[in-house]
Amino acid sequence: MKNFQDDTKRWFPPIYGNERTESASASEERPLRFTQSRRFYPLSGIIKCAGCGRPLQGNHTESGQAYRYYREVAHRRGVACSQPQIAARADRVEAMVDEIVKRFRAPKQLRKRVVEMLADGASGEDPSIQIARLKERLRRIARLYADLRSR
Structure with a gap:
């Protein structure tokens, strides 16, 4: 199957120089960077507005x-709230x-397993x-990205 992009290059020469296309293609090959937030909110989405x-x-x-802080943000969603924009210090x-959680009494084996999972730092699933x-x-x-680009 013939590549359509090869035909377009032949019919329509680039408007800008080759160095610009080379730098653009090099930037496409750079890996994506993900930053991790330094702030952790374990109860975000769990605790509810009164x-x-x-x-x-x-x-x-x-x-x-x-x-x-944990903040009430109904106003951002356009929802009415009787206690708008309340905030509570996260710590x-x-x-x-x-x-409250410390007062729970779970079976000894369950408590032991929870402590092990917390010590391992994750879900208990093998990292590999x-x-x-x-x-x-x-x-x-x-593969999806390549399919979309080829269209």
Whole structure:
């Protein structure tokens, strides 16, 4: 099958120089970078607003000192709330939830397994399985991207 792009290059010469096309193609080959946030909001989306019942979102301020908050954001979604834009310091909320959770009495084996999972730092799934799953997902995304570009 003949490549349509080869024909277009022959019929329509580029408007700009080759160095620009080479730099553009080089930038397409650069890997994507993902940044990880330094702020962690474990209760974001879980705790609810007392006024409207919608999930609170994690937020932060840096006025002199950095603070993390859980905020009511119904106004951003165009939803009415009886307690608009309330905010609670994340460290205080998380400490209260931690105290409540500490009072739970689970079977000894379950507590032991939870502590092990927390010490391992994740879902308990073998990291090599996670890596293989992510590589397969990236391969499928790259194939989809190539299919879309060829259209």
